[in-house]
Amino acid sequence: MSNILHIGPVMVPLDRLVALALMLLFLTACEWRLRRDGRRSAFWPGLLALAAGLIAARGAYVWQHRVSFALDPIAALHVWLGGWSWSAGVVAAGAVLVLSLRRARPAAQGLALLAALTLLWAGFERLAPRDPPLMLPASLAFERLDGDSLTLGDVRGGPVVLNLWATWCPPCRRELPMLVQAAAEPGMPPVLLVDQGEEAGHVRHFLETERLSTAPVLLDPDSRLGEITGGKALPTTLFVDGDGVVRHSHVGQISRVQLDIALRTLRAGSDGAP
Template identity: 30%
Template sequence: MMVSATALHIGPLMLPWQMVLLLTGLVLVYGAGRYFRHKQQWPEPSWRIFSDSLWTSFWVGLIAARLFFVLMHADLYLATPLDIIKIQDKGFHFYGGLIAGIGWFLWKNRSLANLPKAILIALFVAIQLCLNWGIQSVLPQQNQYPDLQFQNLQQQQVPLQHWVGKPTVINLWASWCPPCHREMPVLHQAQQDYPDIHFVMLNQGETTDTVQDYLRQHRFNFQHVLFDPQGDMATQMNMYGLPSTLFFNAQGQLVHRHMGELTQPMLRRYINDLSAPSSK
């Protein structure tokens, strides 16, 4: 098991922290519900409705969170509507989903007394807020370029501070990684669409020949390709798992981090934030 800034890694399984928090909250609310069931003598039909509503609330909230996010960024998704169903880009509106899930839970359990429902909802929300704060406080996070340098295709050492002065997107990838391969065309197109942004492809643990063969085979002409044979960037940024993408503003400050496959709308959203006045 490994812990990173964005996810809990259990073998090949990667669970984003928000998913871990949601599941933890549901399990604890289920346990608290069992307590109220015995204390207030809930009838069996009410208990079954309560139990079922927890998991249906999770799915209602998940779907609503995705729909809220897509609607808020409709201009980005209209150009590539198939990306709407690519939930691996992690485009979810947390609070929209939370409100929808709680609303569904309240409606399904309308026959129960108000006090236990209020306590259960307060418990769930408190778990989300407190654990999220705890995770962000405890886990180490690098918020600027680390003091690292990497070799490029011309065998020259390039320090990360070289990119200060322009917004920069650094993608950690490998040729054997299927989601890395799927997002490559998105990043390659973005390099052409956003000439004022550096796109740095930081390969993880592969040889120069392997990378050159891969880029040549798939006709990817990236301007900046670097090599990280020991995974130093992942260690410094606490980002384990591929692909991972880091978004730095012109001052070298980290604005966003994304673990997993990027879709075109999600990438554009991050890039728009890089251009926002607050990130300059």
């Protein structure tokens, strides 16, 4: 997937690297400019503005998706999983800069720096590589643990969640109980856990050991789904619309809140489709 950097076995989202670089640049430039003006406490205005911006960006995102976060309120503190409203963050950071710098000239320079970095971020979001919409073939077949088969055409007509996983993958194992529970909730679209490249006996033993024998597991012994979608990193969760088009993908462990937000977005897109 084009927005993920692979550094050995580590997956790093490109947008997080860019955001981190811009924040470090903001702190460095603020301190350098204030030291030139002879301020001894040159580091703190930028740090306070950055902290206020991050808190506001996270708070605005949580409020925007408050219905989803109500499913797991503590997830609001899991900032490492992502979820930010950067416009709210920029406004908060600018306000704190003005209040902490007080004088007109350094405040104006700080705001100009913040505006320049905001434009860089906006340019990155506009120009960042994005995967084109991918339609999964209806003939793509998987094996059930009971020996029967299922094709993607069998579940066409509404949203479907496909989770690529394996028993040897630690984050897959961590998210699996949540996905099994979510799949059993009333009104939930099909959530299919597609094991990549493992034998039925091994997967069945794992599920029995973990007391997850009711999991909606399918087998993809040749890992064809991963090859077609480029989801070679596990776990990867695909959100597929009723026509079989992958509208969103989540690489890495997914939370219940992230699952709900992605599903609401998928349903809204499907409802608005002609």
